[in-house]
Amino acid sequence: MATACTSGHFLARFIDPEPAKCSISASPISCSRQSIHFFHHKYQSCSLSMNGCQGDPRAPIGTIETRTFPTVPSPALAMDTLNSAISQLKSDPPPFTSGIIRLQVPIQQKIEAIDWLHAQHYHLLPRCFFSGRTRTGIGNSDIFNGNGHNSTPKTHNLVSVAGVGSAVFFRHINPFSYSDWKSIKRFLSNKCPLIRAYGAIRFDARSNISSEWKDFGSFYFMVPQVELDELEGSSMLATTVAWDTSLSWTWAMAIDALQATMCQVSAIVVKLRKEVPKTYILSNNHIPSKTYWDLAVNRALQLIDTGNSALIKVVLARSSRVVTTTDIDPIAWLACLQVEGENAYQFCLQPPNARAFIGNTPEQLFHRKCLSINSEALAGTRGRGRSTTLDLQVELDLLSSPKDHLEFTIVRESIRKKLEAVCNGVVVEPKKAIRKLPRVQHLYAQLAGRLRSEDDEFDILASLHPSPAVCGFPTEEARLFIAETVILIRDGCEREGGGCDGAGYAICGDKVVYVVVVVLQKSCGFNEGGGCDGAGYAICGDKVVYVVVVVLQKVCLCGVGWGSGVGGSVGRVCGLSTRFLNLELWFGVIQSCGFNVELLS
Structure with a gap:
């Protein structure tokens, strides 16, 4: 499975x-x-x-x-x-x-x-x-x-x-x-x-x-x-x-x-x-249960609200196991993401005779050509309107939302400060705009600078990820809170007779965004979650929407993989603006081509 x-x-x-x-x-x-x-x-x-x-x-x-x-x-x-x-x-x-x-x-x-x-x-x-x-x-x-x-x-x-x-x-x-x-x-x-x-x-x-x-x-x-x-x-x-x-x-x-x-x-x-795989859900099980999930969310909100910690934003994880009637081919699923993959990267990485890591993301966190550096900040999300007029209304709502502005500013300024540590100068233009994707739209900024030394490339790699969008802010406080919460949730899950290998949710101020991660198994099933270290999210107004990250596991000598997508429910997993939070791994391409470097989150 x-x-x-x-x-x-x-x-x-x-x-x-x-x-x-x-x-x-x-x-x-x-x-x-x-x-x-x-x-x-x-x-x-x-x-x-x-x-x-x-x-x-x-x-x-x-x-x-x-x-x-x-x-x-x-x-x-x-x-x-x-x-x-x-x-x-x-x-x-x-x-x-x-x-x-x-x-x-x-x-x-x-x-x-x-x-x-x-x-x-x-x-x-x-x-x-x-x-x-x-x-x-x-x-x-x-x-x-x-x-x-x-x-x-x-x-x-x-x-x-x-x-x-x-x-x-x-x-x-x-x-x-x-x-x-x-x-x-x-x-x-x-x-x-x-x-x-x-x-x-x-x-x-x-x-x-x-x-x-x-x-x-x-x-x-x-x-x-x-x-x-x-x-x-x-x-x-x-x-x-x-x-x-x-x-x-x-x-x-x-x-x-x-x-x-x-x-x-x-x-x-x-x-x-490139059609969405069709299957039926036989059963599902959530770990931790809603009780322990609520406790973790409330604990984070209290810590942020009381001001006893420097923590402003944190991303947590939970797991759901769903058993399906048929297997899902990870490469076929990844191909489905390409259908709506305009302005997004798709990737797959699978070690020999092992699970595969597949995903889809619109973000380019880091690009280098010679000493020139470019980065992007994406945060704050809305769905697309069904008409041009409605889409414009949603765009204006996103641009004027204080909550989304705070989340976006945290991400943009964090990237800017990290670039300034290794660059002679950093220019942010545009400082705040809209990036429209087929199903969603994000707040967006582009940052550019020039490295002082080519060896500083490793420092960029080491510092930019995880960004506040995938972990929280400040980074170390968010890491610590995530680790402590994982232990508390796992202890609770063990008392309930389960394990904690989960999906996730993002907490920023008084807003909570629930995240689902999915893993498919050869034995006719999949898990939403798996490893308490990550997830993705999408925000649609004040409502919680699901972002799906898919993991497929190789069993019985049959290769499998993981995938991702954004949708309004677990059943709709092929939307294309995926955001990954708290990720256990990031995917990378190291290339020697005219001194280009790209880091995509």
Whole structure:
């Protein structure tokens, strides 16, 4: 059965400021450079790879390169080209003790990355997916020119990426550190703009890890062995091989592992219908009960109202278990989110033979290009009006609401102060506007600054998340209150004969927003909640509305994942402005492409 988890989500793309050596070895058809890195975790014996965190982050990689082959009409022909190229590589290995090489074949046909990922049924392999917030491309990367010149037609902009298998992974049970960050960037080069890392970091690595997240450790990044890049007018199939003898992962081991993964990849891709999965609810159980839930909410409100604490806002969690008649495919559910996913990011991360983390968010918390930094503050939510007139009325109500202004100001000013700590100057423009999404609208501000040093990028990563939108404010007071409340609720749940693995609610002043997190299980069921460390929320006037975060668990050798969406009830889970609070993990993309960095919450 699937287990639900509350969690906030955070997306990131980081770029390596110091390009590694980029070389091209002999190849029958080699044209341009570019690599994508998905950091993979080999947690189970079924998917062999190396853990990059065990290496020396100061040691340079021998070679980082991309080889581009001629365009072919179909995925099947792309597979043939790659298999042939891999065989040639195997017979003529590069003269380096470490390196990472990407082989890529452009495809004339446009293949959607989500469809390709759904066609890969061998779920013992790790997999990942990332779709940009707009359909104008992810990072506007130049795909076919590795020298940094932007000469690629717009039709070649990257839209989304799906990957399976692992070339290298980064995982540890200890908190994500500067050394870990450098270990990841060791495999990146700005000369290879499609080299990226996808992964997740725990919301609070100091707390005990929930069972739903144990396969991720404190953080987990992966570079996929095989990936499908969806472009605006075409697509591209690519493979990546990485090796490092100092990590006891030789070239021969790496190339053999890549060939084994290629044998499991399907070139037959069927278009997903992207319809909301239909099922029936057999039963549901809430943990904690309404009694203990009310106690936790009242305790937070009293603490805020009395002024005995600096706490202004806090996000808490609770769990509900729902048993359904049928299983729900996480990738199919993620595809449903894309239907209304305009101006939102969709993502999936699944370690080998484990649960998957899927989600949908409109927010970009952090973006870096060279030393330039951009961030966004989103807080305060209303539904969309059924007509233009009603929608304008709702917008004006949101703009004039003191409660929403307070919540929004807390988030915006927190981000501004953290940027000012590492930037020479921060500009906020607009200071307060409306961001409209298909089903909801938010208060919105954009912040820009310039880093004093490229190494300050890690400080941005460490400080911006969790933001007040996903944890509370002040952050440490909110963390402490969350931890204390989790213990109190868990003790109460145990007296009631249950466990506390929950969904959540946000408390700000005298307003309470209830949050639901859903986990689906293979044994015909799902949990709303799972791990007391997160959730999402939406506000519609003074009413409580549900935001659904979905977790699907792999059982009986069948891969599954987690997803998210906003809706007015548990039965409506495909709305698209998801907000994640108190999240156990954020999701990230680490990329070396013109020094771009993105963190999305």
